[in-house]
Amino acid sequence: MARGGLCLTAFPSLSALGQDVPLVLRRSARAKRLKIRVEANRSVTVVLPRGISDATALSFVEKEHRWVLAQLAKIDAPVPFSDAEMVPILGREYILRHCPDRRGVVSIEDREILVCGQRAHMARRFEDWAKRHIRSHILEKAAEYAEKAGVSFGRITVKDQKSRWGSCSSAGNLNFSWRLIFMPEFVVDYIVCHEVCHLVHLNHSQDFWRLNHQLCPDTEKAKAWLKENGSKVHKYGAT
Ligand SMILES: [Zn+2]
Known part of the structure; x- marks a missing residue:
């Protein structure tokens, strides 16, 4: 049987996929039994x-x-930061446009995000803009929640952290993942509120959750969204 060019759609039960999913057969001297891996x-x-x-x-x-x-359904196709791709910014979908002849760096017009300069720099320019954009949104919300909670915070840093959406240091500095920008606003606000509440309670005690719910009525809705969709924000910018 030919090894090259095998596709899952060749199987009657998988032809409903309607897309070419490559299938690779690999022999292994160490393997004890047949194993399927979805990459x-x-x-x-x-x-x-x-x-x-x-x-x-x-x-x-x-x-x-x-x-x-079921495994394939869990994996979303990556969305690179290139021309004509759709990205959600705080819950609204925008189309990325590469505009080599325009001046400036990044601007928003209607439902388009225009990125200037050379194509090779488009992804980095968009990412830099996205980091600044989400940081200023977080800063504004953190100030609002902190005032309501009667606390103050130190520095706010936006990082490329994979495992956590936000964290709070004992010195009162708050860190967030820049990928919050791909979440709806009510989810971002919950994450910011959650970290601000840690400035009052450095734990997940009942008092912590009481304050969290009091300052952010959408807490449960946001937690449910994160459970269902949180990991999907990693597909943006992947190639
Ligand atoms: Zn927490």
């Missing part, structure tokens, strides 16, 4: 132990089609 780039690898035929591997994929579909 982050939406390709599927089947690892074959010694003595297992291609045909057996393929019928295994067919048998496990529900699991494969």
Whole structure:
């Protein structure tokens, strides 16, 4: 059986995918049993132990089609910061436009984000703009919540942290992921409020949550959104 050009759509149970998902068969002397791996780039690898035929591997994929579909559904296609891509900014969708002939750096017109300069610098320019934009939004909201809570904060830093949306240091400095920009405003506000509440309670005690709910009535709605969609913001800017 040919190894090259295999696609999941060749399987009757997976043809509903309607997209070409590459399938790679890989033999491994160390593998103990047949294994299917769904990769982050939406390709599927089947690892074959010694003595297992291609045909057996393929019928295994067919048998496990529900699991494969479920894994594929969890992976979103990456959205690079390039011309004509859609990105949500605080819950509103915008189209990225590369405008080599315009002056300035980044500007918003209607539902378009115009990025000037050379194409090679487009992604970095948009990202720099996005970091400044979300930082100023966070700063404004943090000041608002801090005033209501009767506390003050130190520095606000926007970073590229993967594991946490926000954190609060014992010195009173607040850190946030710049990817908050791809979340709806009510979710960002909850995350900011959450960290400001840590300036009062450096724990997740009942008193902490009481204050959090009091300052941000959308807390539960935002937590549910994060659970369902939080990890999806990592697809933006990925290539
Ligand atoms: Zn917390």
